[in-house]
Amino acid sequence: MKLTQSTRLTPNLEHPLGAALQKRILILDGAMGTMIQQEKLEEADFRGKQFAKHPTDLQGAMDVLSLTKPKLIQCIHEAYLDAGADIIETNTFNATSIGLAEYGLGNEIYEINCSAASIACAAAKKFTTIDRPRFVAGSMGPTNRTASLSPDVENPGFRAIDFDGLQKAYAEQARGLIDGGADLLLIETIFDTLNAKAALFGIEQVLANHGKRIPIMMSGTITDASGRTLSGQTLGAFVTSISHGKLTAIGLNCALGPTELRPYVEELSHLTGLFTAAYPNAGLPNAFGGYDETPERMLETMRDYLDQGWVNILGGCCGTTPEHIRAFAEAARDYDPRVPQQPAPYSRFSGLESLVIRPETNFVNVGERTNVTGSSRFAKLILQGNFDSALEVARSQVQGGAQIIDVNMDEGMLDSKAAMVHFLDLVASEPDIARVPLMIDSSKWEVIEAGLQRVQGKALVNSLSLKDGETEFRHNAVKARQYGASIVVMAFDEQGQADTFERRIEILKRAYTILVHEIGIPANEVILDPNVLTVGTGLEEHRRYAVDYFQTVSWIKENLPGALVSGGISNVSFAFRGNQAVREAMHASFLYHARQAGLDMGIVNPSMLEVYEEIPAELLQCVEDVLFDRRDDATERLVEFAATVESGARRKEQNDEWRKQPVDERLRHALVRGIVEHVDDDAEEAYQAYRSPLAVIEGPLMDGMNEVGDLFQSGKMFLPQVVKSARVMKKAVARLTPYLEAERAAHPERAKKAPTILLATVKGDVHDIGKNIVGVVLACNGFEVIDLGVMVPAASILEAAQSKQVSIIGLSGLITPSLDEMVHVAKELTRNGFNLPLLIGGATTSRLHTAVKISPAYDGPTIHVNDASRSVPVVSRVLGDESKAFSTEVATEYANLRETHSNRRAERQLIPLDEARANRFAFDLKAAAITTPSKLGIETLANYPLERLIERIDWTPFFMTWEMKGRFPNILDHHEFGTEARKLYNDALRLLDRILAQNLLQATGIFGLFPANSDGDDLVLYREDQPDEVLTVLHTLRQQMKKRNGQPNLCLADFVAPRTSGTPDYVGAFAVTAGFGVEKLAAGFEADLDDYSSILVKALADRLAEAFAEELHERVRKEFWGYALSESLSNEELIQEDYRGIRPAPGYPAYPDHTEKSLLFSLLGAERQTGISLTENFAMTPAASVSGLFLAHPEAHYFGVGRLLPDQVKDYAQRKGLTTTETERWLGPNLGYTPK
Helix, strand or coil: CCCCCCCCCCCCCCCHHHHHHHHCCEEECCCHHHHHHCCCCCHHHHHCCCCCCCCCCCCCCHHHHHHHCHHHHHHHHHHHHHHCCCEEECCCCCCCCCCCHHHCCHHHHHHHHHHHHHHHHHHHHHHCCCCCCCEEEEEECCCCCCCCCCCCCCCCCCCCCCHHHHHHHHHHHHHHHHHCCCCEEEEEEECCHHHHHHHHHHHHHHHHHHCCCCCEEEEECCCCCCCECCCCCEHHHHHHHCCCCCCCEEEEECCCCHHHHHHHHHHHHHHCCCEEEEECCCCCCCCCCCCCCCHHHHHHHHHHHHHCCCCCEECCCCCCCHHHHHHHHHHHCCCCCCCCCCCCCCEEEECCCEEEECCCCCCEEEECCCECCCCHHHHHHHHCCCHHHHHHHHHHHHHCCCCEEEEECCCCCCCHHHHHHHHHHHHHCCHHHHCCCEEEECCCHHHHHHHHCCCCCCCEEEEECCCCCHHHHHHHHHHHHHCCCEEEEECEECCEECCCHHHHHHHHHHHHHHHHHHHCCCHHHEEEECCCCCCCCCCHHHCCHHHHHHHHHHHHHHHCCCCEECCEHHHHHHHHCCCHHHHHHHHHHHHHHHHHHCCCEEEECHHHCCCHHHCCHHHHHHHHHHHCCCCCCHHHHHHHHHHCCCCCCCHHHHCCHHHHCCHHHHHHHHHHHCCCCCHHHHHHHHHHHHCCHHHHHHHHHHHHHHHHHHHHHCCCCCHHHHHHHHHHHHHHHHHHHHHHHHHHHHCCCCCCCCCEEEEEEECCCCCCHHHHHHHHHHHHCCCEEEECCCCECHHHHHHHHHHCCCCEEEEECCCCHHHHHHHHHHHHHHHCCCCCCEEEECCCCCHHHHHHHHHHHCCCCEEECCCHHHHHHHHHHHHCCCHHHHHHHHHHHHHHHHHHHHHHHHHCCECCHHHHHHCCCCCCHHHHCCCCCCCCEEEEECCCCHHHHHCCCCHHHHHHHCCCCCCCCHHHHCCCCHHHHHHHHHHHHHHHHHHHHHCCCEEEEEEEEEEEEEECCEEEEECCCCCCCEEEEEECCECCECCCCCCCCCEHHHHCCEHHHCCCEEEEEEEEEEEECHHHHHHHHHHCCCHHHHHHHHHHHHHHHHHHHHHHHHHHHHHHCCCCCCCCCCHHHHHCCCCCCECCCCCECCECCCCHHHHHHHHHCHHHHHCCEECCCCCEECCCEEEEEEECCCCCCCCCCCCECHHHHHHHHHHHCCCHHHHHHHCHHHECCCCC
C-alpha cells in the first residue's frame, strides 16, 4: 500500500530553545531531590512561617520548599548553572493536586508552581548571555497514580484516577509554571502513557487560553530489561502514542543507569524526528537506595551517546549532582548536535506494541467480534455482565490474527458509556489483548470520547461522518486529534448514506479536504470507509453496491493521497445470514477484489476467513456474478445454490470427505485450511508410514506450508489464515518432537551440529542478491545458514548471534552508507565482547575499506570475501585447524594494507578548494550547443512495457552477478563455463517469458526536465513556467586531486551554464524501477525452496531497471529533450555509451552523496507518483531501482570526485544545511583525512 503523508513529529524551531538545539548539545541539570537530601532538612524547614500551623507533616514534600526555602532552591539551580547546565528544571516534580494531596496542599498548587518557576528564572537570568541563553523547564512528574493500571490486583477494572482528573491537575500545574515564567514544560518520568496523554490534553487547554505557545518536552521511563514502560508499552508504542503532541523534544530518564539505558537511547534516536534527550540515573540503586556512579563512570558510557550522535540534550536524573553535570558539559562541547531525521512516512497505531502499516503490509484485520451489534454471543455476555467471558472473545480475536480490535457497546439495553469504560479498563489489564491497537466504535460521540480517555495507545475512532453537518464533524475531529486518535470517516452526509460511486467520492473527498487541508490532520491518520453495503437482496438498486465499492477504493488511492481505506466486510453478505458457507465465500471473494483495488484494512472475524483459492468453483462463480453484477439472474442463481449448502455450518469443514484422502494430502489440507482437530493423529500416522520424523517434516508438512506461502503472496490468503496454518505446523512438529529427540539420542553422530553462519544485509540497505547467493553456496556445502534478511539493525545481529550460538557473522551491503553501518556493527560486537570471525561482502565493500575502517573497530578476525566462490574456502579456513594461522595471516595483510594506504594518502597531493575551483572546466556557450527541451516539466511512465526493456538488457553485468566474468555474447562460448552460462541465459529467458506472459513484474518511472543554471558547485533548478522561481538546489562535489597537463578539477555543475552567463540551460532528473513484484515472486520461489529462481528474478529485475534508465535516457535525448534527434545507435553502442550526455546517479563516483536522492525524490514527487521509496540510509526500495540526473553538454563525461579535504566538506555541509559531522558520515569513503 502506498502512503505519502506521515504522522510527523517535527520539532518547534521558532522558539529560542529550538534555535539553540540546532547549534549545540544542551545540558540539562541533575537531580533536585538528591541535592535537597544532602541538606538534611527537618520538619521545621519544610513548614517555614507560612505553614507553621499546617495540620499535616510536610517533611518530604520537596516542592513546598519553593515557598519555605526559596534561597536554598535558587542556590541549587545556580550550582547546576555554574556547572554548565543550559536547562534547569523547576522544583515541581510532584507539585500537582494529586501528588501533594497527602500533604494537604491542594490549595497551594498554583502558588508553588508559579514561585518555583520564578526562582528558577531568576537563577537562569544571572547566567544568561547573548550567545548562550539559559532555559527554565517546568518539571511535571507522572504523579503517584496510573490511569492505565489498577492498584488493586483483585479488581483489574478499578482505577484510582481518571483522565479528566489528571488533565485538570496537569492544567493547574501548567498555569502556575507558565505564569511564573517557565520557558518550556517538561512532562517527565512517564511510566504510564495515558497519564502523559492527559498532561498533553490539559496543557493544550491552558496554552489555548493563554493565547501563547511554548515548547513542550516529554521524557519516558523504561523500567527494566524488557524495554517497556511500567504500563507495558514498548518504546516504539510510546513514541507512536504521543505522536499527536506538539513536542519539541522527547527523551528518556530515570529508572536505569546510563549503561542499561543505552540501547533505548539508540532506538529512540531512530524512532523520532524530534530532538532527543537522555538523562539517566547515576547507575542502579544500591542496597541502601543510593546511587554510586561517579561522574567519570557515567561519562564513560554517556560519551558513547555523543560519539554515536544520538542526543540533543544530555543530563542526569536521580543521584546526579553538579559534578556530574560539569563532566557532561565539558564532554559535550566537542560534539555537534544530532540532526533529527524524519522516520519513514507510514501509518502507525499502537496498543502495548506498535502496528506500522508499511507498503508491503498485506492487509490489516480489524477483529469484529467485540461488537454488541455484530456478535450475538458478545452482546449476550455484556448484557449479562459477564465481562470475563467477553474478554475471552477479545483474546480469541487477537489469537486468531486480528491486528486491531473493534469495540462497540451500542445496545439499547446497555449503558453504553459505562460498558465501554469498564471493558476497556479490563482489556488494559490483559497484555495479550492490549498489545494490539483498539478501534473505539460508536455512533455516539460521548461514548467514543469516554473510550479514548481509557486507552494509552494510539487508537482509532470509528467513526465520524458529515451526517450532522460540518460544524459537529470538525469539533469531533479536533477532539479526537487531541486524544491522539486516528479517524475513520464513513461516507455519510446531511443527505444520508452514500450508496453510489458518485456519492461516495463526493462525501469522502469533502471529509478528506476538511480533515487534511483545513484542520491539518496528517493524511495517514485518516481512514476512509466507503460503506460496504449488502448485495444479493433482489433489489435492483443494490446490484452495483460491491462494484461501486471497488471502484471507490481505487479512486481514493488515486485522488486522496495518504489516506487508508477500510470497511466492514461482513455487511456485504447480510442477505445470506444463517448460511455461513456462502457468507464466508462472499467475504473471501469481496476481500480479495477489494484488496486488489487498494483496501488497507477491514473489520472481519479473522478466525472465520475462507481461503479464496479453496472456494469451490461453482460457488465462487455464483458469488462473483453477484459481486460484479455480471448477470440479471445472479442473485437468483446464488440463492438457489445456497439452498444446497448446509445451513449454519462451514460446509467444507463439516464435510469429512477430505478425511478419506491419503495422510500426506490430509496434512496438506489441514495446513492450508488451518484445521487442528486431527493433526496429532495424522502426524502420528505419517510417522508410522515414513518411520522418520524428519521425513514427515521435510515432506508433507513442508509441502503444505509452501502452498500456504504461495497463496499468501498472491493475495488469495490473509495473515490470520497463515497464523492458523503455522499453528497446525507447530502442533504437528510438537507431536513428532519425542521421536526427533529419541532419534538424536539413539544416533548422536547424526545430531552433530553443522557450523552456523549468520548472514545479514545491514540496516538501511535493501540489496540482498549477493548475500543470497553466498547463503545458498554455504548451505550446499553443509553449513547451517541463518539469514536475517535486509535492513537488519546491529542489535538484531548481536541478539541472533548470541541466541543462535553462531560460528561466523557475515555482513553485506551495496550502498556506500552501508560501509559506515558495518563499522558500527563491528564496534557494537566489540563493545559486547564478541570475537567471532566477521566476514564482509557486497558490491560496495573492498579489502582496503575492510582493512582500514572495519578491522580496527573489531577485536575478532575480520575478513573481506570477494565473491561467493571464495566464501566456502574462507569459511573452511576460518573454522579449520589452521584458523589461528589464517587469522594472523589476514591481520598481517590488512596491517600492511593500512600502512600502504596511509603512505599513499600522504603522497597523493590534494589542493585547497579555492585552487580546485580556479582550475574548473571552462564552460563555452558555443560548444555547449544548448537545446531547449521539447517539453518541460514532470512526466510519469506507469506500467512501462517490459518487452521494450528486455531488448535493451546489458547481459554482461548479469553474468557477473553469478560470478561468470566475460562479455556477452562471447561468454556463452567460454571454454570453461560457456555451457553453464548458456543454461543460465536460457533459464533467464524462460523466466522473462513467464514474467511477460503473467505480468509478474511492473516497471514504473518518472522524469522531469527543468530550466537550470550552475551556481558555483551547485545546480539551481527553476519552475518551467516561472524561470525566476527556484524549485530546488542540487549539490555536487569537485575533484581536489592535483591535476597534470592542464586537466581541470571537475564538478558536475561545470557542465551546466553558469547563472552569471545569463543564458538559460537545462537539467533532467529521473527515478525508475522494474522491481514491483520482485519480492512477491522471489518469496514464492523461496517458499518452494527454489533459491536459484529467487536470485535469478532479482538479478533480472536489476538488469531491467538499468535497461529502463538507458531506454529513458535515449528517449530524453531524441524525443523529450531532443538534443540528439539524429542519433542512431545499436544496442551495443548504447551499452558502450557512445552518445552525447550522461546520467550521473547519487552514490556513484561523480555524484557520491546518497543524500541527494532525497532532493531528487522531492523534486519529482517520486515516492508519491511511482511508489519508489528511500530507506534511512537512502537505499531505494524496490532494490531494482535507478535514479539520477540527465546532463546534455557534449563534453560531459563520467569521472570520480575522489578524496576531499576538510575545506570542501565544511563548504558542502554549509550549502546543504547539515553539520560537518553528519556530512563526514555520508561522505566517509571520500574523505582524504581522518575526522575528529
